[in-house]
Amino acid sequence: MEPHLPWIHLSQITKGKFHLECRSSISRMPSWGVGYWAWHTPWLILESSSLCIRAYEQLGFRAFGIPGKLAAGFAITLQNIGAMSSYLYIIKSELPTVIKTLSDSDEGSAWYLNGDYLLVMVTILVILPLTLMKNIGYLGYTSGFSLMCMVFFLCAVIYKKFQISCPDSNGYHYDVNVTSLSTKIPSISPLHTNNNSHEDTCSPHYITVSTKTAYTIPILAFAFVCHPEVLPIYTELTNPTKERMQSVANLSVFSMFFMYLLTAIFGYLTFYGRVEDELLHTYPHHDQLILAVRLAVLVAVTLTVPIVHFPVRKAILQMACPDKPFNWLRHALIAVVLLAGICLLVIFVPNIRDIFGFVGSTSAPCLIFIFPAIFYIRNVPMEREPLNSRQKIGAACFGLLGVAFMVMSISLIITDWVAGETGHGGGH
Numbered sequence: 001m002e003p004h005l006p007w008i009h010l011s012q013i014t015k016g017k018f019h020l021e022c023r024s025s026i027s028r029m030p031s032w033g034v035g036y037w038a039w040h041t042p043w044l045i046l047e048s049s050s051l052c053i054r055a056y057e058q059l060g061f062r063a064f065g066i067p068g069k070l071a072a073g074f075a076i077t078l079q080n081i082g083a084m085s086s087y088l089y090i091i092k093s094e095l096p097t098v099i100k101t102l103s104d105s106d107e108g109s110a111w112y113l114n115g116d117y118l119l120v121m122v123t124i125l126v127i128l129p130l131t132l133m134k135n136i137g138y139l140g141y142t143s144g145f146s147l148m149c150m151v152f153f154l155c156a157v158i159y160k161k162f163q164i165s166c167p168d169s170n171g172y173h174y175d176v177n178v179t180s181l182s183t184k185i186p187s188i189s190p191l192h193t194n195n196n197s198h199e200d201t202c203s204p205h206y207i208t209v210s211t212k213t214a215y216t217i218p219i220l221a222f223a224f225v226c227h228p229e230v231l232p233i234y235t236e237l238t239n240p241t242k243e244r245m246q247s248v249a250n251l252s253v254f255s256m257f258f259m260y261l262l263t264a265i266f267g268y269l270t271f272y273g274r275v276e277d278e279l280l281h282t283y284p285h286h287d288q289l290i291l292a293v294r295l296a297v298l299v300a301v302t303l304t305v306p307i308v309h310f311p312v313r314k315a316i317l318q319m320a321c322p323d324k325p326f327n328w329l330r331h332a333l334i335a336v337v338l339l340a341g342i343c344l345l346v347i348f349v350p351n352i353r354d355i356f357g358f359v360g361s362t363s364a365p366c367l368i369f370i371f372p373a374i375f376y377i378r379n380v381p382m383e384r385e386p387l388n389s390r391q392k393i394g395a396a397c398f399g400l401l402g403v404a405f406m407v408m409s410i411s412l413i414i415t416d417w418v419a420g421e422t423g424h425g426g427g428h
Contacts, residue, residue, distance in 0.1 A: 042230050042249035044372040044395060046242045048379035054235045056228040056311075057318040060371065063378035072371055073319040075363040076228045080312040081342060082359030083222075087301040087308070088346045092119045094280070098294050101285055116347050122302060123339055130306035131313075131335045134326070146303040149296035154263050156293045160283065161266040202272055218360030218409045223260065225364050226252065227372065228311045277353070312338060354417075361409030369402020 049059055056076060060068030092115035100113055111117055226249075234245040267279045276282045280297065283290040313334050321330075349355065373395040377387070385391050 040398070041227050041368050041372045042253075043246060044376045044398070045227060045230050046234065046245055048372070048376040049231060049234075053231060055231055055314060055318055056367075056371075057315060059231070059375045059379065063375045068375075070319055071366075073315040075366040075371065076315040077312055079222075079225055079228070079359060079363040079367060080308050080315075081338075081345075082355055082363070083225075083308045084305050084312070084338075084342050085345055085349075085355055087305050088119055088123070088342060090301045091122055091298060092116065092346055093278070094294055094298055095119075095122070097285060098291065098298065101291055119343060119346060123343055126302055127305045128335065128339060130303070131309045131339065132332055133306070134331070143303070143307060146300040149300040150259065152296045153293050153300075154259055156289055157263050157270070157279070158266045159289070161270045164270055204269060204272060217405070218357050218364065218413070220360075221364035221368060221405070222356055222360035224253065224256070225367050227367050228315070232311070232314070309335065309338065354413075357409075357413045361406060361413055365402040365406040365409070369405065370399050373399030373402070 045056070045059065048063075053059060053062065057069045057072045060070075060072035062068075064071075095118045096113045096115045099118075230245065230249060233248065234240055234242075237244060237248075263279070267282075268275055271282050274282065280290065280294060285291075313331070316334055317324075317330075324330075345355075376395045377392050377399075380392070
């Protein structure tokens with residue numbers, strides 16, 4: 001692998017969830033903790049592995065045999081299917097809006113404005129050919145271009161913060177159903193005619209608690225999962241060393257963390273309490289800069305799907321036929337079946353937020369906290385690190401933290417489902 005590509009590959013995995021993290025709130029300081037934990041995990045993975053171990057599943061096999069291998073493979077598959085579903089859902093929801101804006105068409109029922117049709121076309125014409133590539137190294141340049149698209153997204157969000165005043169303060173009317181800012185009107189919408197409307201909508205709230213709070217940490221964890229790709233990228237480095245791979249992981253996680261954080265802060269400070277689950281839906285649809293950002297996001301997520309598909313296919317092969325040589329028919333069949341199944345999931349599941357919450361509260365804690373800690377304790381020899389050593393005690397605490405996080409997240413989400421308060425929008 002070329003020397004400038006590894007951190008881009010790893011950043012690409014976390015960057016792909018960038019759009020999902022735009023339900024912004026300045027109170028989302030859990031991102032600091034999740035970002036730190038995501039940074040610490042690659043160290044555990046690298047310390048419990050060797051250069052001959054090329055996959056996360058092999059760590060599980062080394063620690064617990066076949067059960068460990070299957071558990072790791074299942075978690076990776078679930079996590080990345082959730083990730084690919086999120087990216088394809090963005091294509092389904094954003095591409096019709098972009099085409100409608102560019103064509104200035106009022107034909108809402110036209111086939112080329114149907115998100116399901118467009119999703120299938122993009123999958124067949126763009127995503128499938130890229131997923132059929134044999135080696136992930138070939139996707140390095142698409143990863144870099146996709147990353148630049150998200151940097152453009154961040155710059156646009158920061159710029160719009162200083163261009164858009166608080167809607168009420170300058171007499172703008174904001175319609176939460178249309179999700180756009182119209183021209184000035186002489187009076188404020190009846191929805192905000194109370195005396196505290198300006199204070200409520202144009203002042204930051206540092207702590208915000210609602211029914212959506214249950215989904216905050218799971219989605220943050222979901223967004224930072226890139227750990228199954230650590231070992232494949234490690235083995236493809238030109239001069240593979242644990243120190244060099246740790247530097248790649250540090251750069252990737254922290255660069256994405258600051259992009260998440262800046263987007264969340266500036267997005268929230270632009271619209272305050274009116275920011276939507278998908279930040280771009282809060283801006284005017286006909287704004288030329290936002291239209292360019294939408295196009296950039298579409299390019300970014302489209303080019304991310306093949307990167308995320310790679311570890312899913314690798315996990316399936318590790319579980320089903322680890323010792324068999326490469327076969328193009330098997331390679332293509334897995335790609336086609338996976339993409340077809342995920343497309344059907346995106347088309348028929350109306351609320352994608354529930355998928356994010358479930359995946360973020362189950363597979364993400366396993367991949368970030370529980371498995372790396374257990375693998376470290378089991379795989380590092382007792383002669384090198386006894387069970388009562390500071391490192392192994394710390395790893396045990398790290399794993400217990402993951403278990404507590406999983407139990408808490410699942411409990412909150414199930415409570416939300418039972419209470420029937422889950423949001424009805426497209427979700428994160």
